[in-house]
Amino acid sequence: MAAAASQGGRSGGGGGGSGVGGGPSCGTSSSRTGLLDKWKIDDKPVKIDKWDGSAVKNSLDDSAKKVLLEKYKYVENFGLIDGRLTICTISCFFAIVALIWDYMHPFPESKPVLALCVISYFVMMGILTIYTSYKEKSIFLVAHRKDPTGMDPDDIWQLSSSLKRFDDKYTLKLTFISGRTKQQREAEFTKSIAKFFDHSGTLVMDAYEPEISRLHDSLATERKIK
Amino acid sequence: MLSLDFLDDVRRMNKRQLYYQVLNFGMIVSSALMIWKGLMVITGSESPIVVVLSGSMEPAFHRGDLLFLTNRVEDPIRVGEIVVFRIEGREIPIVHRVLKIHEKQNGHIKFLTKGDNNAVDDRGLYKQGQHWLEKKDVVGRARGLFISDIIRRTDQWRTGLICSLYWNCDNPHE
Numbered sequence: 001m002a003a004a005a006s007q008g009g010r011s012g013g014g015g016g017g018s019g020v021g022g023g024p025s026c027g028t029s030s031s032r033t034g035l036l037d038k039w040k041i042d043d044k045p046v047k048i049d050k051w052d053g054s055a056v057k058n059s060l061d062d063s064a065k066k067v068l069l070e071k072y073k074y075v076e077n078f079g080l081i082d083g084r085l086t087i088c089t090i091s092c093f094f095a096i097v098a099l100i101w102d103y104m105h106p107f108p109e110s111k112p113v114l115a116l117c118v119i120s121y122f123v124m125m126g127i128l129t130i131y132t133s134y135k136e137k138s139i140f141l142v143a144h145r146k147d148p149t150g151m152d153p154d155d156i157w158q159l160s161s162s163l164k165r166f167d168d169k170y171t172l173k174l175t176f177i178s179g180r181t182k183q184q185r186e187a188e189f190t191k192s193i194a195k196f197f198d199h200s201g202t203l204v205m206d207a208y209e210p211e212i213s214r215l216h217d218s219l220a221t222e223r224k225i226k
Numbered sequence: 227m228l229s230l231d232f233l234d235d236v237r238r239m240n241k242r243q244l245y246y247q248v249l250n251f252g253m254i255v256s257s258a259l260m261i262w263k264g265l266m267v268i269t270g271s272e273s274p275i276v277v278v279l280s281g282s283m284e285p286a287f288h289r290g291d292l293l294f295l296t297n298r299v300e301d302p303i304r305v306g307e308i309v310v311f312r313i314e315g316r317e318i319p320i321v322h323r324v325l326k327i328h329e330k331q332n333g334h335i336k337f338l339t340k341g342d343n344n345a346v347d348d349r350g351l352y353k354q355g356q357h358w359l360e361k362k363d364v365v366g367r368a369r370g371l372f373i374s375d376i377i378r379r380t381d382q383w384r385t386g387l388i389c390s391l392y393w394n395c396d397n398p399h400e
């Protein structure tokens with residue numbers, strides 16, 4: 001919930017958030033959010049190097065995320081990402097423990113602790129690989145639609161994408177998991193990235209956004225027909 | 227200050243993405259660190275890979291060659307073996323050959339080293355008053371060699387061969 005508020009506040013401009021802040025603190029909080037606003041550039045059109053495959057994929061993913069979160073007002077669920085961050089943090093923690101222990105107790109005495117840390121680190125690496133390959137796959141957004149009546153569990157929308165190396169065909173897949181029936185429906189499109197970027201590398205939202213909306217509506221309408 | 231375009235990617239990231247970038251870098255460093263510490267544990271030596279720094283072991287080892295070491299407790303040190311040792315008070319390990327050994331009944335060893343390419347033994351390098359090295363000074367025994375400049379060395383050898391052939395053709399022995 002707090003995450004949704006910060007996302008909404010970020011794109012809506014800091015003015016709304018600081019207005020609610022209260023009288024005496026209004027001045028300081030608006031200057032702080034003003035500086036944060038100048039740093040964040042959500043409204044600036046996205047311009048990337050069109051020959052850099054990973055930059056292209058990232059910008060398309062981020063824009064698809066923006067459309068779903070802002071236009072349809074879904075709430076982002078950070079569970080998957082947090083899982084990955086936790087595994088990485090634990091691995092780095094083992095490495096830091098090994099480093100400090102070896103520094104405090106020079107080598108031959110630190111052998112058992114070092115062995116433990118090294119083995120744990122590589123085990124965590126294995127867990128991370130399994131997690132990213134099987135649990136996360138290429139999903140970069142998990143969003144919830146809160147049920148307006150508040151009774152049924154949330155519907156879940158998942159976005160995943162792929163763009164092969166040196167290829168121009170971008171595949172975006174939208175998955176809808178109904179909260180009530182637990183059914184899963186998918187829709188995807190594969191298009192050349194040339195359709196969404198202009199010659200200077202700026203992402204043209206006017207060409208991209210209708211595609212996302214079309215995907216979304218195709219899944220949403222199926223539900224209504226049922 | 228605020229119109230730095232190359233920072234655009236960073237500005238567009240949210241907290242989680244920024245943290246992930248930091249973590250990514252940390253994991254690369256950690257992987258290298260863990261591989262090194264893992265090698266330390268496996269070989270038992272505090273510096274499992276060393277670089278030959280001087281020409282005192284030519285023609286066996288040249289400057290820039292990598293040596294792989296092990297330091298297992300059960301390995302005996304025998305005359306003629308190449309050991310890497312550290313002299314008390316000095317940071318840099320030295321790669322030389324064992325020349326003489328004094329061994330006691332209980333297995334305690336004192337040994338003297340000398341570089342193949344040196345004229346005298348290493349007593350001049352040892353600490354003031356120290357005449358022998360002991361097991362505790364040893365970083366490890368050389369088990370493997372990686373020649374870094376094989377291209378240059380074979381090239382020199384090949385150039386020497388061609389020059390000598392040419393010289394022989396020009397000045398044939400009658």
